[in-house]
Amino acid sequence: MAAMTHSLSARTLADNGAIHDADAFNHLATLMKAAGDPLRLEILRVLRNNAFAALELSDIFAMRQNAMSHHLKLLARAGLVSSRREGTHIFYRRSTQHSSHDGLREQILNAVDSCPLGDEIVERIHRIEEERTATSREFFRANADKFRAQQDLIAGYPQYGEAVVAALDKLPARGTVLEVGPGEGELLADLCQRFERVIALDNSAEMLDRARGFANARQLAGIDFIHGDTAAAVSTGLASDAITLNMVLHHTPSPASVIADLAKVLKPGGVLLVTELCQHDQDWARSACGDLWLGFDAEELSQWARAAGLTDGGCEFMPLKNGFRVQLRQFIQAFPKTTVPRRESLQGV
Numbered sequence: 001m002a003a004m005t006h007s008l009s010a011r012t013l014a015d016n017g018a019i020h021d022a023d024a025f026n027h028l029a030t031l032m033k034a035a036g037d038p039l040r041l042e043i044l045r046v047l048r049n050n051a052f053a054a055l056e057l058s059d060i061f062a063m064r065q066n067a068m069s070h071h072l073k074l075l076a077r078a079g080l081v082s083s084r085r086e087g088t089h090i091f092y093r094r095s096t097q098h099s100s101h102d103g104l105r106e107q108i109l110n111a112v113d114s115c116p117l118g119d120e121i122v123e124r125i126h127r128i129e130e131e132r133t134a135t136s137r138e139f140f141r142a143n144a145d146k147f148r149a150q151q152d153l154i155a156g157y158p159q160y161g162e163a164v165v166a167a168l169d170k171l172p173a174r175g176t177v178l179e180v181g182p183g184e185g186e187l188l189a190d191l192c193q194r195f196e197r198v199i200a201l202d203n204s205a206e207m208l209d210r211a212r213g214f215a216n217a218r219q220l221a222g223i224d225f226i227h228g229d230t231a232a233a234v235s236t237g238l239a240s241d242a243i244t245l246n247m248v249l250h251h252t253p254s255p256a257s258v259i260a261d262l263a264k265v266l267k268p269g270g271v272l273l274v275t276e277l278c279q280h281d282q283d284w285a286r287s288a289c290g291d292l293w294l295g296f297d298a299e300e301l302s303q304w305a306r307a308a309g310l311t312d313g314g315c316e317f318m319p320l321k322n323g324f325r326v327q328l329r330q331f332i333q334a335f336p337k338t339t340v341p342r343r344e345s346l347q348g349v
């Protein structure tokens with residue numbers, strides 16, 4: 001028997017050309033154990049579009065926090081979720097780290113995502129996101145008049161505005177542009193010079209008033225100001241050639257949903273330009289600047305864009321003197337296969 005075992009492992013070595021790797025088997029077993037439980041799969045499903053603190057997850061699943069923490073520990077050990085401190089809480093999200101079993105992990109997540117969530121779970125997620133929105137809107141309501149000074153503590157518009165305008169100059173289409181979260185409105189003048197139609201969308205009435213005031217002072221005509229969020233933009237049936245989203249995502253309750261909404265209003269070939277803080281640990285930004293999230297990992301933004309059907313375009317990183325880093329990303333809406341002009345028909349024109 002011993003001889004047979006020996007010859008089997010020798011054949012495995014010869015067949016695979018690999019050296020027996022106990023770590024890989026251990027990791028595979030950890031992954032399968034973590035995934036082998038319906039509640040943990042449902043937790044992964046909930047984390048599809050958002051990050052939640054353990055306390056929020058225990059509310060969503062109506063269970064005790066220490067039981068939830070146990071499940072999160074197993075998922076983290078398996079590399080299925082990662083944790084990060086944001087303010088006083090540790091938030092859990094799907095991991096973007098690569099491992100030797102990425103293929104299997106992807107299959108598990110695809111299968112998980114094909115299962116719908118129960119109404120009660122959806123309702124509880126919705127309630128948490130509403131609370132986050134209320135916190136963010138209250139910050140901008142209370143700080144509209146001193147918003148710029150607060151914002152400049154982290155990344156002032158001049159530090160990324162030029163790069164945004166340079167990227168806009170390279171875009172082919174000049175029809176409609178949507179600016180989400182215009183803040184004080186500094187970008188509006190540049191948008192008016194480059195696009196036939198400019199729409200400014202903000203979920204804070206006070207901030208929208210400031211952007212309107214900026215436009216009036218500069219005599220910028222023909223801007224549509226819409227009070228609402230990106231879900232409202234989708235429901236108006238808007239179709240945009242370009243979208244700018246500068247320093248907004250870290251104020252939104254569910255950044256992945258914002259990107260998914262914006263993908264729906266982007267025309268084929270259209271470009272979503274995102275300026276965002278890279279992940280950081282300067283917690284004071286939450287109280288001083290109303291940030292819900294301490295920046296984002298570049299891969300996290302790419303994953304949300306991919307999930308929304310967008311492809312990665314240009315990417316630029318701008319380190320700032322105060323230790324923050326800004327990422328300027330471009331995500332492109334593909335042409336549906338049927339509408340891509342064929343080479344022959346192009347030649348015939």
Ligand SMILES: C[S@@+](CC[C@H](N)C(=O)[O-])C[C@H]1O[C@@H](n2cnc3c(N)ncnc32)[C@H](O)[C@@H]1O
Nearest residue numbers: 140181182183202203204207229246247248251
């Ligand atoms: C930090 S400011 C950025 C302003 C400007 N884009 C800039 O780069 O200076 C964020 C802006 O986004 C708006 N905002 C936050 N969440 C939003 C949402 N879900 N939908 C629309 N606007 C939002 C805020 O009211 C505010 O005007």
